[in-house]
């Protein structure tokens with residue numbers, strides 16, 4: 263650690279040099295700057311550098327290294343384990359770097375490292391173009407893409423990393439480098455699932471796809487009909503076109519216009535069929551679900567960017583989630599999945615989600631460190647609640663889901679969907695062989711493990 267006077271001088275110089283803002287404890291705005299999506303995370307960094315551009319990031323990383331501070335990198339702040347924050351260290355906060363430039367002729371988009379899904383989707387929508395994004399508009403593109411990236415479009419267009427064309431990065435030495443198929447290809451490979459381990463992504467370039475039409479069918483069923491709804495949804499996905507995606511989930515009926523008032527606050531089974539195409543085709547595909555007695559429905563064409571905001575969870579809630587990737591979803595699994603809904607804490611914001619992979623996810627490049635792409639289905643228990651007293655109901659329920667679905671799991675997991683579950687799970691999220699190669703690349707690009715507030719890959 264630097265002496266107090268050296269630290270004070272360096273901090274004053276950082277405040278002076280940065281085009282963005284700097285926050286330290288006691289500064290107005292410090293508490294807002296250290297707030298992340300998960301209200302269970304309450305960390306107090308020594309310095310938060312809100313960078314305005316890539317040179318600010320270089321300056322901030324060098325400042326952190328000079329003072330020997332732990333360095334965390336914050337994008338959208340959606341990591342459930344709060345990996346974008348630390349105690350007593352430096353946070354390189356990218357939120358002000360959210361510029362998006364669409365290159366329709368090249369079928370590509372350049373996104374700055376602190377942009378959210380909303381910045382990305384709102385910029386590409388007017389061109390009728392899109393790429394695989396997360397299912398909430400407030401998630402950061404940086405953490406999402408570098409970790410793998412799964413969303414409503416992945417069965418058509420692949421995981422987000424399958425669409426990654428290039429990354430502009432600030433390394434642990436505070437140098438600016440590029441990674442792409444022809445430039446630092448090993449580093450580029452590592453950024454396809456290796457998360458923030460290799461540097462600060464100041465910009466990412468992603469492939470765009472034509473998406474002139476998008477439609478959804480959101481249906482609510484009484485929980486007694488859950489088994490039939492889950493089986494019907496499975497049928498729609500397994501026998502339908504790749505344009506069909508979405509999820510089936512149990513949740514507490516939210517106080518929203520389309521939910522009948524008597525069902526608000528009660529356990530419901532919901533099916534969302536997303537469709538990368540026209541409403542009439544969606545209706546045909548979703549027929550088995552539309553034909554099942556349901557309590558409410560929203561069916562129709564909707565701009566993709568609007569769908570992306572539809573299930574935004576409110577900030578300020580407590581969160582604990584996990585995920586398991588499955589070998590399949592046979593009837594005995596469906597029975598267990600539905601039975602677990604009976605023990606789900608209701609009413610809370612908790613969701614018990616089953617969503618499909620397959621299609622372009624399964625067919626994507628096998629070489630990247632995303633070992634879960636072969637799974638046809640994934641379970642995502644999503645504990646969300648407000649009252650700290652509910653910690654003791656919600657956290658054990660998420661763990662119980664993992665235990666009960668174990669007979670159907672592949673062992674691989676998508677790291678962006680889990681909190682800090684230990685080194686074995688990080689290995690499971692990368693694949694053993696990939697983990698070994700990533701460890702060697704970490705030694706080359708970040709030998710001191712400067713970037714360790716993530717699903718950490720140690721230098722080997």
Ligand SMILES: Cc1cc2nc3c(=O)[nH]c(=O)nc-3n(C[C@H](O)[C@H](O)[C@H](O)COP(=O)(O)OP(=O)(O)OC[C@H]3O[C@@H](n4cnc5c(N)ncnc54)[C@H](O)[C@@H]3O)c2cc1C
Pocket residue numbers: 299334335336337338339340341342344345346356375376395396397398400401402403404405406407408409410411412413457458459461462463464575678679715716717
């Ligand atoms: C409501 C909600 C919905 C979600 N839905 C989906 C979904 O549909 N699909 C999906 O795949 N995931 C989803 N996620 C998970 C999400 O992808 C991960 O939590 C992701 O890591 C969030 O990135 P972030 O930038 O918002 O988070 P942060 O907490 O800011 O960062 C997460 C990690 O990424 C690193 N990081 C972030 N930006 C950069 C960067 N520019 N350069 C280097 N490292 C960086 C951070 O250091 C940290 O280790 C969801 C999360 C939430 C809270």
